[in-house]
Amino acid sequence: MDKKEIQGKIRKLLKERRAILLAHYYQRDEVQEIADYLGDSLGLSLEAAKTDAEVIVFAGVHFMAESASILSPGKTVLLPRAEAGCPLADMITVEQLLAAKRQYPGATVVTYINSSAEIKAHSDICCTSANALKVVQSLPGEGPVLMIPDGNLARYVATRTKKTIFPWGGFCPIHHQLTAAQVNRVKANHPDAVFAAHPECTPDVLALADFIGSTTAILSYAGEQQVRKLIVGTERGIFCQLQCRYPGKVFIPASEDMLCEDMKHTTLPDILASLTEMKHIVKVPEAVRIPAKQALDRMLELS
Ligand code: CIZ
Secondary structure (H helix, E strand, O other): OHHHHHHHHHHHHHOOEEEEEEEEEOOOHHOHHHHHHHHHHHHHHHHHHHHHOEEEEEEEEEEEEEEEHHOOOOOOEEOOOOOOOHHHHHOOOHHHHHHHHHOOOOEEEEEEEOHHHHHOOOOEEEHHHHHHHHHHHHHHOOOOOEEEEEEEHHHHHHHOOOOOOOOEEEHHHHHHHOOOEEEEEEEEHHHEEEEEEEEOOOOHHHHOEEEEOHHHHHHHHOOOOOEEEEEEEEOOOOOHHHHHHHOOOOEOOOOOOOOOOOHHHHOOOHHHHHHHHHHOEEEOOHHHHHHHHHHHHHHHHHO
16 A cells, blocks of 8 residues: 555555544654644643544654643544654653652652653653743742653753752653764754754753744744744654755754654555554553543643
8 A cells, every 4th residue: 555545545444533633842743744733742731631522643752642631531542653762751760759749858750751551650740841941930939859750851940940940850852862073963964954853852952042942833934034044953754844844944854863762653545544454542540540640731821
C-alpha cells in the first residue's frame, strides 16, 4: 500500500470508529499530515479533555496517552505502539519522589507532563514546556518548588523567577546531548541566522539562544517577520510544520542527531493496525487517575 492509500484507510476507519487522531509535533511527517489535531502536550491535553469522539488514537508516547486517559476516562485511548515511551519520564520513581518530598518538606511539587500517571498522582500541579514559568509564578506564597523530572527545564525556570527551585536530575536525552560547541559551529556556518532552543536543552546551549520556548512557541517565533533564517534546537519532527507554515524561510537543525526514536516508532501501518484491532488500550486505574487529574486540572485551569 502506498502512503496516500494507507492514509485514506486510516481516515475512513477513524470516521467509522468515531475516533480522533491526536499527533505530537515530533511525530513522522506522514502521521502529522493526517492528524485531526496536531500540537504540543498542552494543546493535545486540552484537546483530549474536550473531544466528543469515542476513541482517541494518540500518535505520541506513553505519558501522552496516559494524560488523555486521565482527562477523558470515558473514552478508549489507543497508543499505536505500546513501547513508545519517554526516557525522561522514567528518570524518577514514586519512591524517589517520596524521598525528595521528605528532603524538601513544604516544597510544592511541580511535575513536567513528561512523567508517569503515578508520579502525577503524587504531585501538586503539572506543567508543560509551554507553561512551566506561568505555573511556577501562579503558586501562592514564597515557598520553594521541587521541579521534576527535567533538571534543565527547572534550571531555566529558576533563571526567570524569584522562587527557590529545587531541580530534579532528569533530562531529555535528545535535548541534553546538544552541546554549545555544536551550536557554535552551526552559528559560524550561518552567521545571519537566529537560534531558537527548547528549554529542555542545557544552560550552556540556552545561553546561546536568541529565543527559548516550547515547540508551539518556536513555531510562533519562526513566523515573526524579522526571522528569515532559524537554527532550531529541538527534535527534528518540528521541521514538518516549520517548512509547511513558512515555505519562504530557511530552517537549519542545530544538530542532525536530534531525533527521538520513541516519537518515531509510530508508523502509518501501526495506526491502521491499532484502529483495526482496537489496540493498544491505555487506561489509568481510578486510584491513580483521580489524584493525577487534580494535578493536571490545576495546570489546565491556568490555560
Ligand atoms: O510539551 C511538549 O509537548 C514537548 C515534549 C515539547 C514541546 O515543547 O512541545
